Amino acid sequence: MPTELHGLADIDRIIHEPARLALTAILSVVESADFLYLQRETGLTKGNLSSHLAKLEEAGYVTIEKTYRGRIPLTLVRLTDTGAAAYKAYRARFKKFLEKT
Amino acid sequence: MVDIEKIEKRTIQSFYEDGLAEIALGLIVLLLGGYFFAKEVVSENSSFRAVLDVLFVLVIVFGFLANRILRFFKRRLTYPRTGYVTFKKKELSPKRRVATAVVAAIISASLAALYGLSPSFKALYPAVNGLLFGVAGLLFANKVGLMRFYVLAASSAVIGVAVTAAGIGDIKGIFLYYAIFGAALIISGLAALVVYLHRSPRPAADASEGPDAH
Numbered sequence: 001m002p003t004e005l006h007g008l009a010d011i012d013r014i015i016h017e018p019a020r021l022a023l024t025a026i027l028s029v030v031e032s033a034d035f036l037y038l039q040r041e042t043g044l045t046k047g048n049l050s051s052h053l054a055k056l057e058e059a060g061y062v063t064i065e066k067t068y069r070g071r072i073p074l075t076l077v078r079l080t081d082t083g084a085a086a087y088k089a090y091r092a093r094f095k096k097f098l099e100k101t
Numbered sequence: 102m103v104d105i106e107k108i109e110k111r112t113i114q115s116f117y118e119d120g121l122a123e124i125a126l127g128l129i130v131l132l133l134g135g136y137f138f139a140k141e142v143v144s145e146n147s148s149f150r151a152v153l154d155v156l157f158v159l160v161i162v163f164g165f166l167a168n169r170i171l172r173f174f175k176r177r178l179t180y181p182r183t184g185y186v187t188f189k190k191k192e193l194s195p196k197r198r199v200a201t202a203v204v205a206a207i208i209s210a211s212l213a214a215l216y217g218l219s220p221s222f223k224a225l226y227p228a229v230n231g232l233l234f235g236v237a238g239l240l241f242a243n244k245v246g247l248m249r250f251y252v253l254a255a256s257s258a259v260i261g262v263a264v265t266a267a268g269i270g271d272i273k274g275i276f277l278y279y280a281i282f283g284a285a286l287i288i289s290g291l292a293a294l295v296v297y298l299h300r301s302p303r304p305a306a307d308a309s310e311g312p313d314a315h
Contacts, residue, residue: 018103021103021105022103022108025103025105025108025109025112026108026109026112028109029109029112029113029188029189030112030186030187030188030189031187031188031189031190032185032186032187033184033185033186033187034180034184034185034186035184036183036184036185036304037115037183037184037185037186038184039184040183040184041108041111041112041115041184069176069180069185074185076185091105094105
């Protein structure tokens with residue numbers, strides 16, 4: 001394997017998937033965002049968004065809180081410290097890879 | 102390929118998409134303009150001077166409340182349309198805090214020294230205000246990356262310099278600068294709000310919620 005690809009071999013595959021990468025990139029900037037916001041910003045369908053968020057939650061990268069705004073149900077998503085660290089590491093590694101190639 | 106930086110920037114931009122922040126800032130600037138205007142119009146001995154002090158306190162209170170008022174309107178206009186989002190409060194690092202304080206101190210000292218050397222420097226107040234707001238606006242526009250913020254930053258400088266060039270006096274000039282720039286901010290914000298409301302109709306009642314899977 002060429003040396004510049006070594007770094008990519010052990011890249012975080014949970015984050016590397018494009019939809020999840022977009023989600024973590026958004027969540028890295030915000031404190032919290034609801035389902036509608038994430039759906040609009042990523043252009044994902046409800047089902048897709050839900051399944052990608054479930055995978056991120058399973059990995060401990062996001063927390064999903066079900067709450068209410070008045071009488072309207074609200075699903076709030078936050079990046080955890082683990083998720084933030086994983087995203088930061090992914091970003092740095094990928095940037096390094098792009099600079100090398 | 103996913104452009105991470107573009108997504109991060111776009112997320113920051115989404116906060117300003119509805120124009121509400123500009124409208125709030127525009128109102129504060131207009132209130133400041135109103136204060137300077139009243140200061141010019143009301144004579145020193147008038148009992149209305151007390152009202153002026155109250156007006157100035159009101160401007161400060163409005164400045165403090167602006168964030169709450171902004172969130173109130175966002176709850177009614179923005180969140181139901183494009184979703185709820187809160188942004189991280191960025192704490193300045195000690196180094197940046199010191200650097201900001203030093204720059205502010207240098208600017209204040211320079212302005213005080215210039216005024217001390219020549220009282221006629223007061224005539225340049227509108228231009229100085231316009232340029233300072235312009236530079237701050239330019240830095241902000243660069244961070245957010247929205248074209249209309251570059252235009253507003255440039256217009257601040259142009260308005261300030263033009264008002265000074267017109268030679269209508271320091272306080273009147275300051276009033277005129279704040280009035281025109283405040284109006285420009287509000288017009289820009291209202292235009293952004295109209296476009297936003299047109300582009301982002303309220304989705305169906307259940308759309309703000311994710312599927313039951315969560």
